[in-house]
Amino acid sequence: MMSFSLWDIVRNLLIGGALTLLLSLVAFVLGGATGLLVLLARIGKWRAPRALAQMHIELFQGTPLLLQLFTLFFGLSLFGLDVPAWLAAGLGLTLFTSAFLAEIWRGCVEAVPRGQWEASSCLAMTYWEQMRHVILPQAMRLSIAPTVGFAVQVVKGTAVTSIIGFAELTKTGSMIANATYQPFLVYSLVALGYFILCYPLSHYAQSLERKLHAAR
């Protein structure tokens, strides 16, 4: 029988952890970009994109991430595409992230006082100029804390991608647990790994929130 030292376990988990980190970053960055588009559609003047954006948000907030991944994983292969797990994972998490971020940011845009819109339109700014120079900069200040807070959700969301076979931290942990027969140790280490990734983020989000409230 093969035996595993603690270092063997940790070393392999670190590789999985790196993939978790990479997937989170990709999902967060791409999801943020997509979320911005969804946000613009959601608060824009045109009706059709607004309805579409709302549907996108409702759909991805109202269904489990796991089933979004399953549907993508099996749905795309109907079109003859060979979808590897990492692609389905990245795509699914991106869409998931974009829906949540768009909704968070919409709240921030709506929290910008109405007078700001009126004042900037008095200055004969076009809609895009208002957005670019007046509304979004102020909304952005409000949005930093909840956005950082949501990043924690993204990191935790990546754990679900293990189920469709993406070998990130949780999947690596399952495989090692099966090989070493030490599930308690291995899953504790996995949980520790996520904690190390998430705790600084949520701590930072909390302190940002406190700062923002103090400024008011």
Place this chain on the structure above:
Amino acid sequence: MRRCRGICDPEAPLTTPGLPLSGEETTDRLLHRQPPPPDKGGLGGLNYCTDTFVAIHPDPTMSYQFDFTFVPDYAGMLAQGVAYTVGLTVVGGTLGIGIGIAGAISRLWNVRPFGELYRYYVELFRNTPFLVQLFLIFFGLPSLGIKLEAWQAAILAMVLNLGAYSTEIIRAGLQATPRGQLEAADSLAFTRWQIFLHVMLRPALRKVWPALSSQVVITMLGSSVCSQISTEELTFVANFIQSRNFRAFETYFLTTGMYFALALLIRQAMHFIGRYLIVRRPSR
């Protein structure tokens, strides 16, 4: 389709298993096939199924036809899955909010040693994924001598997870109690318990009820990963069905729709509960 053939057609291999066929070759060979062999029980039936499937879809990449005809056959199972998910959510939601209230009190009044314990518990559960918590409870705890059934592990994980979030949510509500209200209640000679119940807890729950409802819905959606420890909830049923009929997309699409409906339903239910149990003013 290739997988289909490998699994249920061992007698008449069209090609070396695992070797991909080009689209045209597949169509060609499949269309000029022998009629299905007479039923020899067991695999024969499956063979026949596969052949009908192939006859309708010579090349699935070109013309996939959605087929939801399996739904009536599995309606009972799906209903059971929904019931299981709802059951998990109701038990998890009730106990989770209960833990949340206890936690919020301990944290706020710094009840020793619970206040400190709750702090670690909340941070630990809010910063690790639900799936890992589930695995740790179901696969990890037995090595400490605590053996749980799948459903017990699922409920424990849901309660602990929701408990951590609702502790923070309810604490925020309790902290927002205006000082003047407490002083007013004091001067009206309310007992400590009355003050807590009527002046602190109820208004606090009223304030944070929307956040709490969202968290319950999120927990319900998250319960789909409980299928991974073989809890027989909705996603488990979906996995079972798609492994039977190979209609993965349709099955998951349908299940996703059911979760969506469930989310709306639970949000409505929470709204209703909030309106009649929490927000309602005491009768005069």
